[in-house]
Amino acid sequence: MHRAAGHSLGTGVGFDFTLAQPAKARQLAEAGGFDQVEFREGRVEALPAEDASFDCAISNGLINLSAAKRKVFEEAARVLRPGGRLALADIVTEQPLTEAVVCDASLWASCIGGAAHETTYRQAIETAGLRIKELRGNDYEFLSGQARRASARYGVKSISLLAVKPDR
Numbered sequence: 001m002h003r004a005a006g007h008s009l010g011t012g013v014g015f016d017f018t019l020a021q022p023a024k025a026r027q028l029a030e031a032g033g034f035d036q037v038e039f040r041e042g043r044v045e046a047l048p049a050e051d052a053s054f055d056c057a058i059s060n061g062l063i064n065l066s067a068a069k070r071k072v073f074e075e076a077a078r079v080l081r082p083g084g085r086l087a088l089a090d091i092v093t094e095q096p097l098t099e100a101v102v103c104d105a106s107l108w109a110s111c112i113g114g115a116a117h118e119t120t121y122r123q124a125i126e127t128a129g130l131r132i133k134e135l136r137g138n139d140y141e142f143l144s145g146q147a148r149r150a151s152a153r154y155g156v157k158s159i160s161l162l163a164v165k166p167d168r
């Protein structure tokens, strides 16, 4: 997340629901002398952040891992100020996934099992009150053979997306 108010460079806040990721990020920020960033433990479905407190929300490869994607986008809309932007890269699917895929823990960990149908994903963003401005596909190759096969069969793919919270 990015917050510009009161700082010429702005400040950034990183969220992750593990303890390990924020701890590692804090170490790296300290080593790099980045004093305009902070890291909080928290779920993306219930961000520990105030309403309308960010100019920009950024996410890479996380939302597919959440089973409550509508809630994730509602939270993004809540913490963004009017006119704020959501910029993300994530995994979606062109075909509905079968139960066997959705219930496979390895495929969830490969960012496939939790991938939403692209239409459902877009609808969840718009229903949350955000307006999609750009969406494009990314060159992305899954690593494991199982993930590659599932990707080819169901059209699982990487996208980048920009959405905006309307001014009013």
Ligand SMILES: C[S@@+](CC[C@H](N)C(=O)[O-])C[C@H]1O[C@@H](n2cnc3c(N)ncnc32)[C@H](O)[C@@H]1O
Residues within 6 Å of the ligand: 015, 016, 017, 018, 021, 042, 043, 044, 045, 059, 060, 061, 062, 065, 066
């Ligand atoms: C695939 S990694 C992506 C990490 C990072 N964005 C990157 O680009 O390297 C997914 C991260 O999301 C975190 N995560 C997964 N589900 C989450 C949730 N519901 N709330 C907060 N963090 C979550 C995991 O702990 C992990 O660090």
